[in-house]
Amino acid sequence: MQEFWTYLTLGFTHISDIKGYDHILFIITLCCIYSTREWRKVLVLVTAFTIGHSITLLLSALKIIVFSSYIIELLIPITILITSLSNLIYTPTKEQQLFHYALALFFGCIHGMGFSNFFSAISMSDSILLELASFNIGLEIGQILIVVLFFTTYVLLNIWTTIKQYDWKIFFSGVGTSAAIILLIERI
Amino acid sequence: MKTNIIVSCLTILLAVSSFQILHEIKISTSEITMKKNVMQIKIKFFADDLSSTLSQIVKKTVYFNGTQVDNATLTHLNTYVKSNFAITINNTAVPYTFKNSLIDDNLSTQIKTVWLTYECTYKNPETIKSFELKNTLLFDGIPEQKNISKIILENRETKTLTFENQNDDVKKLIQY
Numbered sequence: 001m002q003e004f005w006t007y008l009t010l011g012f013t014h015i016s017d018i019k020g021y022d023h024i025l026f027i028i029t030l031c032c033i034y035s036t037r038e039w040r041k042v043l044v045l046v047t048a049f050t051i052g053h054s055i056t057l058l059l060s061a062l063k064i065i066v067f068s069s070y071i072i073e074l075l076i077p078i079t080i081l082i083t084s085l086s087n088l089i090y091t092p093t094k095e096q097q098l099f100h101y102a103l104a105l106f107f108g109c110i111h112g113m114g115f116s117n118f119f120s121a122i123s124m125s126d127s128i129l130l131e132l133a134s135f136n137i138g139l140e141i142g143q144i145l146i147v148v149l150f151f152t153t154y155v156l157l158n159i160w161t162t163i164k165q166y167d168w169k170i171f172f173s174g175v176g177t178s179a180a181i182i183l184l185i186e187r188i
Numbered sequence: 189m190k191t192n193i194i195v196s197c198l199t200i201l202l203a204v205s206s207f208q209i210l211h212e213i214k215i216s217t218s219e220i221t222m223k224k225n226v227m228q229i230k231i232k233f234f235a236d237d238l239s240s241t242l243s244q245i246v247k248k249t250v251y252f253n254g255t256q257v258d259n260a261t262l263t264h265l266n267t268y269v270k271s272n273f274a275i276t277i278n279n280t281a282v283p284y285t286f287k288n289s290l291i292d293d294n295l296s297t298q299i300k301t302v303w304l305t306y307e308c309t310y311k312n313p314e315t316i317k318s319f320e321l322k323n324t325l326l327f328d329g330i331p332e333q334k335n336i337s338k339i340i341l342e343n344r345e346t347k348t349l350t351f352e353n354q355n356d357d358v359k360k361l362i363q364y
Contacts, residue, residue, distance in 0.1 A: 006336065
């Protein structure tokens with residue numbers, strides 16, 4: 001149980017650590033096109049991201065797939081950049097929504113490889129399944145917390161100001177685009 | 189509204205760009221395994237973290253190249269480990285000796301780690317009632333350092349201990 005909590009805490013602090021804001025930024029850019037009324041779509045989207053990163057985290061932690069951490073560190077800001085730019089260009093229609101979920105799944109796979117870099121750095125046992133499961137649960141809790149905080153802020157701002165969904169989307173997609181470019185330049 | 193958005197964007201951008209570039213991991217892991225009368229201690233460091241901390245202590249640049257730690261570095265390293273990683277069982281300090289080292293330069297993940305293995309014998313492990321571990325490895329060089337230690341004693345519940353430099357975690361006690 002103690003081991004479970006240790007790795008759960010590590011997973012949670014890893015995703016919610018503001019110093020490693022790339023994962024937080026990706027989740028925000030993924031969700032910022034939706035209003036609170038569209039919570040079902042957000043739920044599906046976050047689930048797709050979760051499935052994606054869980055698959056690659058598992059496969060790479062078990063050394064079934066191996067990849068260059070340099071490439072992954074480059075790909076992560078690219079996922080933020082593409083998501084932010086697509087937010088600025090279009091809002092998915094009903095038909096395009098499925099593609100948006102698939103994109104979240106695919107990008108989740110890339111972020112999962114990033115998580116596995118961290119996980120393999122902290123793991124040294126041969127039997128890693130418990131560590132891996134608790135680490136992943138920690139990631140999920142952190143991810144849910146980010147989404148909840150994001151939408152709570154949105155709701156509160158909606159009460160106090162006349163902020164429009166469009167402005168909200170433009171604001172976070174703009175931040176996402178700029179931050180992703182900075183990250184990309186500095187990681188090359 | 190547009191002006192507000194632009195100003196907010198610029199403020200956040202400035203804040204974001206002043207953050208660390210990479211999500212750096214400042215963690216070392218160790219595993220203490222006791223089987224019959226033999227206790228094995230495995231410690232895993234990131235080579236760059238260990239190099240920077242050890243370089244500060246010995247006041248010259250320490251490199252980890254090849255597949256094993258060279259003898260000159262090993263002398264400093266063993267002294268460093270023994271002063272920062274101490275095991276006390278039943279209120280008695282347990283000395284351990286160096287067994288081997290391994291430098292794992294993973295070309296595919298591009299992560300270089302240094303593994304150190306130590307060993308000691310402990311008669312009558314079934315009499316262990318208290319197990320205390322001091323783990324301040326890399327605390328002197330890295331403010332955000334965390335150390336995770338797993339203690340696996342035969343026929344006992346596995347324990348995982350986390351030592352955080354920021355929380356001033358130095359020693360942890362396990363009672364069996």
